[in-house]
Every structure is written in structure tokens, then in C-alpha cells.
Amino acid sequence: MSNGSPRTPADPAPAALSAALPIEAGFNEELYLRLNPDVLVAVAGGSFRSGREHFERFGRAEGRPVALPAHVVPDRVMVTAEAGRIAEKPRAPGANVDHIKISPSGGIYVAGWVNDTQDQLVSVDLYFSGWSISFSAANLARVRRPDAEEAVGLLSPHHCGYWGFLYAARRLPANVCNAVVRLKSGVEMPSVVMVEGVEDDDLRSVALCGLSQAAYTGNHYFAAVQSIDAAIGTQLLAFNQMLTRRAANAPYVEYFGCANASYKASIIVCLFGKTEYMYVQQAMFARQAGIGDYEFIYVCNSPDTAEALLREARLSGLMYGLDVTIILLNANAGFAAANNLAAKHARSGRLVFVNPDVFPRDADWAAKHSAIVAGQPAEQTALFGAPLFYDDSSLMHGGMYFELDTAPSFTQGQHQETAILRVEHYGKGAPPDTVEYLRPRPVPAVTGAFISTAREWFETLGGFTEDYIFGHYEDADLSLKSLKAGRPAWLHDATLWHLEGKGSHRQPQHEGGSIVNRWLFTKLWKGLVEAEVLGPAPLHPAFGVSK
């Protein structure tokens, strides 16, 4: 065996060795197999009929040993062949392509495992009828596969697993695939894999679930972020953008209540999964003095709840009589795109983005919010948040700031460092009367659970960035866009309850989306944050007054 493809008895010998060579006198079959254990395995596995056959076809050219060294020195390594000439055949079929999933819009997902502890993975090549693709090892995510580790007898954890994702943006016919896992030694491990056809949304979920639920060596989160950095992250974003555009296309819009020609503000609520809080939220806001100045826009990312939502909206109109617009999307467009779309349907100059699990804490919240908008300088109300409180009365949110987390990782002796931004809340869990977190002030960011913004400013900023998948980090992104454009986010005294995380059902793919979003957020904002907006007391001049 030499460097190159694994060979079988049917393979021709290399050209240089094709000339018939005499067999060494006294060739000892047993000794040859003892001195060349990989050949022993290959013979046992049926690749060669005997050690002699191997020797004739390859061993001689490789300089394989046929006899014991003349002098054996105890307790010393005895070299029996010229270094580098012998390429040991992997001892077991060390790879598999478990899944190839292709979606109608050209999303391609591949996953499998390879034992490349001794021989580095180069690529996973997929050949279909009429097209092919090669996933290079550098662009594949590597994860642990404890089942493969056990199967090949690895004694320590190793990222045997791999998965790749690519968005081709075209329909790709595929039923069956010739898959080849290539190693650096030239070894190729072919297999025939039946292709699984899945819907585009489902393929996104498959990839994101894989990302969030995979096992890794080292810190799970950092390893996950690192695994998509080379290529997968960008591919997932592109794929998600396509899905977002599609989901937000041709929404169903229905108005309830008596439309008021003039509103002071539009409260926009993005729903996903749970619709029951819409009705409860309406009951809470309906008590507010001055709520007639507000319209409500509920934009729903869950078409499966459409019937229930419309029913609740009708009932709510009868019970509470608030002006409500319902926007139904045909799929989950994510927080950013859904809110941006709802903003376009707003009939006021003030947009108030509110989570479904946010409720007014004070009986005069509506009047207080209107007074802030009317009474404070425009630069302080261009975009602002408010203190939010948990159900146990402690502070949930008093503005947000950024930290940078770094972690080294060690793979095959290599040291790599990953840095990702982390969003923190001022005073999270603090007693409700902790003034330092409640006072009006500019802050690096405010949570998307409640954002009040001048519509014109929101549009100047381009709205929420729609690249983020599902939800998370769009709020910090918007805040930093506002800061960069000259108006930092503010915190004002218009307190609300926030039952954080209770307004929707969170699933593994959302965790995967969150990982991608954090990776994206870091790529977009690490430079600015590191320079001027790091920590609870950032250097940026906008926050001078906050210290």
C-alpha cells in the first residue's frame, strides 16, 4: 500500500512497480504479516489473499521489511523500514456519511463521521446525477460522535462527527448520491447514500438543531460558534434570508375595533407559538387611562395558530374594544422581519415594540409613556427602553451592556482562540427600588422586550436587521446602529412587567439560531464594542453622563 487510494487485489499496481520482480528467497509469510500488521488486517479483511500477494504488488516497492533486524537492542525502537515510504492502511473503515438532506430551494445538508485521528480529513465529496459538490474539511463543522468514538475504539474524545451546510439557491435533483470521504493520505472511503428530501424550513431546523444539540469537546457554546465560523454561518444566513423573505411575503392583515384616524403610538407585538397572551395583554392595557391614543398591531409568526388568534382578536375587540391589527405570516419570518413588516402597517409616528409577555406595571403607564415622548428631548426619545420587572418584583432589565468572552480551544495540538460578544442586563435580579439602574440615562442597548422609537428614526436605521435567525440580538444590533448614527438608546421611567421567555415556546432550533446570531452579532459589532462600548461603564462619549 502506498500513499493514494486504498487498493484492492483488482487494482493495478503503480506503474513503477508493474515490472515483474522476483520473490525474495525464503519469504516468510508469517514473519511478513507480523512485521506489517496493517497488511495482516488487510488480508484478514479479504483485501489481499496473502501477505505474499501484497508484497508482490506493493510491499517490495514500499520497502516493507521481510526479516527481523540483525541486531535487536532491548528497550529501543527498532526501525524496520524507511521513514515515509510506508502508508499504513487505516485499521477499520473509519468514516461514514449518515445523512444527505436536500431542500427544494437548494439547501444541502450532509452529516456523518470520520476517524481522522491519524489521517486528516480533506473533504466529503458528493456526486449526484448531473451535479456534484465537495465539502472541504475546513468548511465542515466538527462535533463529537460518542457512538463513532466507541465503534472505532477511541479512548479519548475526538471530533469524529462532521456536518456541512450549503445554500445553492437552485433546485437540485437528487435521489441517490455517491459519497466519498477523502483523507490526507489519499485514502478514499466511498459509499452510496440515499438522499432525504426535506422542506426548506425543516432543513433550517435540522441544521440549527444539529448545531445546538451536538456534543463538543471543550466549551459547548464556543465550540459551536467556532464550528460555523468558516463557512456554515454565512450559508445559514443566506438560506435564512431567503426563508424570511418568503415568510413575510403576502401577509394576511385584518383590523379589529374602531379605527382611530390619529394615534400617538403603535404598540407592535410579535407572536410565536403562544397566542393566549394576546388576549391577556389586551385586558391589561385596556385598563390604562389614555390607551385610546394607542393602536395595537399583532404580527404572528405561527400560521398554525392563525385561527385561534383571529378568534381571540374578535373576542378581545368585543370585550376591550381596543384597536387591533392582526398580521399573519405564512411561516416564521423571525422577530426582525415580522416587526419591520408590522411597522409598515403602523398608523402613527411612534413605534412601541413589546413582547407578548410584557404588561404594564403601573395603572398610568400609557399616559406616562406619552408624556415621556412629548416632554423629553427628541434625541433622548429617538429610541428608548424602560425598566422591566420579573414576576417576583425584582429587576429584569435596566438597560444592557456588552462583554467579550474569549476561550481557547485545542484541537490536535493546535491552539485557537474564539471571542464572542455577550449581552448583559444592568441590575438583573436587583431589588425593585435600586435607583442606579432605574434612573433615566443613555445605555449601550435596550431589550427588544420593550423598545419605543420614533418611526422616522427607526426607518433611518433601516429597522431591525433581518439577518438574524428567529430572534435574539436584533435589539442590541438596533441599539448599536442607533448609537453609531448618533443617538444612543435611552432608558426612561415607564416600567413594565416582563415574564421573560414565557411568551413563546422555545425549541432546539431556536437555540441553534441564537448561536448563529451571537456569532453574527460578534462579527458585526466586535470592533465598535471593543473600542468604545465594552463593559458596564463604556468609554464611548455618549455614556459620559451615565457614569
Next chain:
Amino acid sequence: MKVLLVCMYHPELVRGGSQQIAYETFEGLKNIEGVEPFLLASADHNTPAMFKSGARITGFDGRENESLFLSQGYDYVWQKCPSIHLAQAYKEFLERLRPDVVHFHHYMTYGIDYLTLTRKVLPDAKIVFTAHEFLSICALSGHMRRTDGSLCDRASAVRCHQCIPSLPPEHYFMRELWMKTHLATVDVFTTPSRFMVSHYANWGLDPAKFVHVTNGMQANTKAIETLQGKRNRFGFFGQMVDVKGLHVLLQAVGLLRAQGFTDFTVEVNGDNIAFASPECRAEIEAFVVAEEALPADARNVVFNGSYHHDQLRARMARVDWVVVPSIWWEVFCLVISEAWSFGRPVIASNVGGPAERVTEGKDGLLFELGDARALADTMRRACTEEGLWKNLAQGITKPASREEMVQGFMQIYTGKVLAAT
């Protein structure tokens, strides 16, 4: 003055204390000059024959001023009815009737938000709400009895979550806000027992909006002849559900038998075992089977089944004592009134409504709530202590009549009594 009484279930379809009191009030108001009472009672899947295709609110059995609200798909978690058609029908019913007073005796099967809807449709009407339990406070059937069997005197997000862990604490926080939002539309709350006010005040409602109006019932005009001799016949009257504590009484019977004391009888009068928990139901039904397997002369317990109000006198005539073994707060206990109206002393659990009404040694006996051994001891004493029954029977004061109760409500309807002020 038009008074609309809203209650959960028509008492002739599903028996229960709150609907009985609502109906007594309805009947009593008919005798008040210048008052025109109306009754809106609900029916649901328990009485499917009442439903008429496409109808939401119908009449009831040809009776004047009695209507049925045909509840469907009720959401017991949020205590609301999801149907826009039912809400619309209720709105139109109010608009048509335009009552001056809407008196809720329950919101279950309608929805707590029907209070808000009532206020919206009738901004000037007086909304009165009589609390017959603690459903607004307690998501666990409104009994304020924790799943470990202890009585609860303070609801909170975490404590409620401990009782019903399938929902997070935030849900109960939200539920409280939700309930209070709608209860804020109520002008006057009434409770049949005084101790209830403190529960609601502790929960955050304004005690000044509460008025104590005792439950009343139609006066008994035919007294029962009092037998002489042993006073060893006990009666249970009520629903055979967990909180009524029939199983505690049956356990006490078992203890007395184990002591070799068998010279007594227990007559069980009640129904609705379908509403009991599977465990409670199994315990009661197993007792029934075992009891019926005994020779007739060895049986201590007789199960008489459900009874109509008209049969009450006959059932009461067969017992000397009425046992109220409830294992919750038992906010009023109409059975005590019924027992007293027939001159029967009560043996009751020592908390809540019974403790407020029964005076130990004067007109009845109290035992430790849920303690079958304490009940067994009390029953044995009741059977054996010379003169005890007579003394207690003489100490009984006549329970409040329907007229007294109606007058109490009239004071509220007419604004002569506005809560504590």
C-alpha cells in the same frame, strides 16, 4: 329595579351551593315589591340535552325570567370562554334586558372577563359578586387547599406553582393580574362568611368593598318529630367529592369498628362522585362494595344516593347528627343551615365556615380537620354521652332565612350598604 342573577349551572341540572343560593335569591326577590329578578344559569357538557343547535342563550323549561347560558369549550386555566358567539349573545342579552344590578354568584362556565364585558355594556349598572369559594385566588378549584393536604392561607406565584407544577410561577403571577383586572369592575363583593374577607384582603382586594351577607334558605315549616332514646345516627349530606371529606367519615367508621364500637349508623346522602378525584372515588366505592357485602345487620353505613330539596326533611328525620367532615375551608356550608333548620346538631371540621358558625359545646361539636381518629372519638362521644344531644339541640339558633339573605342583598342593590363604608 331589574336584578340579573348569574350563576354556574342551574341548580336543577347540577346541584351545588352557589347555584342553590342564587336560586334562593331569585325566588326571594320575586317577593320584593319593585324588583324584577332574572336568572341566567349555565349549562355545559354535563347536561348535553339542554343544548339546542345554534343557540347560545335559551329559556329554561318554560319558566318565566329563567335563562340558560349554554357554555362550550370553557378554558379552566384562564377561566374564560373562548367563544365570540357566546360573548356576543351575552352582550345582546344584557342590552335587551338592561338590568340595574348584575349579581354574579360565579363566573365559571362564563369567564372572569364577563365581568368586564358587563361593565362595558352596562356602564351604570351595579355589579355585585358573591364569592362562594376562592377561585379567583386559587387555581386549584378555588379551595385553597394545597396538594399536600394542608390548607392554604396565602397564594403566591411560587406556592401556586408548587400545587400545579405543570405551569411556571410566571403563569400564576399573570393569572393574579388577569383576575384582578376583571374583579376591578365589581362594585361590591359579598361573602357568606366573615373569615373569607381576610383571605381576599390578604390577596390584595380592598376589604372596604366586601360585605358579609349570610346565606339564607327557605324556612322549614314542618318540624321533625324528635325521637327519644339513643342518639347514634349520623348523616352526611353533600357532594361526594374530595373536599367534602366523606372519605374521612368512612375512615372514622372503620376506626370505630376496629375499636369494637358498632352501635351506630351513618346515612350518606349525596351524589356527584363523578367530580371526585380518581383516588377519592376509588376509596368511597371500595367502601360501598365492602359494606354491601356485609350481612344487613352488620352494616353501619347506608348509601341513600342523591336527594332533592323536597326529600331533605325525610332524610334528616333518619339521623340525629349531621357530620360535616370537609377538608377545605368550607366557606359557609349550607348543610349546617339545613341541619339546624331541622334541629339537628352538627359535628364539623374546625376551620373556615363551620368553625365560624358552629360553637363547640353550644350548638355542635368540632373536630380537627381531616383527622379521622378525632372524628371517630367525637362520634363515639356523641353516641354515648348522656344529655349531650339534647343540650346541643337546644343551643341551636334558627339559621338565616331566605328573606334575611335577600334583605342583605337588597341593602347592597339599593346602595344602603356600600361595603364597609
